[in-house]
Amino acid sequence: MDPEKHLWIIKKNTVEIVQEKELLRKIRKKGSLKVKFGVDPTTSDIHLGHSVVLLKLKSFQELGHQVVLLIGDFTAKIGDPSGRVKTRKPLSSEEIEINARTYREQAFKILDPKRTLVLYNSQWLKKMSFSRVL
Numbered sequence: 001m002d003p004e005k006h007l008w009i010i011k012k013n014t015v016e017i018v019q020e021k022e023l024l025r026k027i028r029k030k031g032s033l034k035v036k037f038g039v040d041p042t043t044s045d046i047h048l049g050h051s052v053v054l055l056k057l058k059s060f061q062e063l064g065h066q067v068v069l070l071i072g073d074f075t076a077k078i079g080d081p082s083g084r085v086k087t088r089k090p091l092s093s094e095e096i097e098i099n100a101r102t103y104r105e106q107a108f109k110i111l112d113p114k115r116t117l118v119l120y121n122s123q124w125l126k127k128m129s130f131s132r133v134l
Helices: 003-011 020-030 048-062 073-078 093-107
Strands: 034-039 066-071 116-120
Touching (some): 003 020, 003 048, 034 048, 066 093, 093 116
Parallel strands (some): 034 066, 066 116
């Protein structure tokens, strides 16, 4: 597919694409991109705002790109306060896994599971020392 047509499809229903020229350059050079979306499984359900992003990721999948759903199980466990005034309540490993399973099930109502790579941030963060994480 023509890279400009490709970009036009990606831009559909968006307000702005930051670094649009860079995106077009990467499409021309690589053809297939890796597009990542991260969520911390801190509640039992994804919310409506997530579905907007998931629908855009589906467009990327339909164009042949690799989608990575990044589950923030490590950050959910420590109560990462990113973007918040107060820390989140730390969750047990069992609560996190139940929430993560629900997130996957809900995301796969929109995304093609066969074209989605699911990763957990604990795969690399738990191997790091506290000082390296900071």
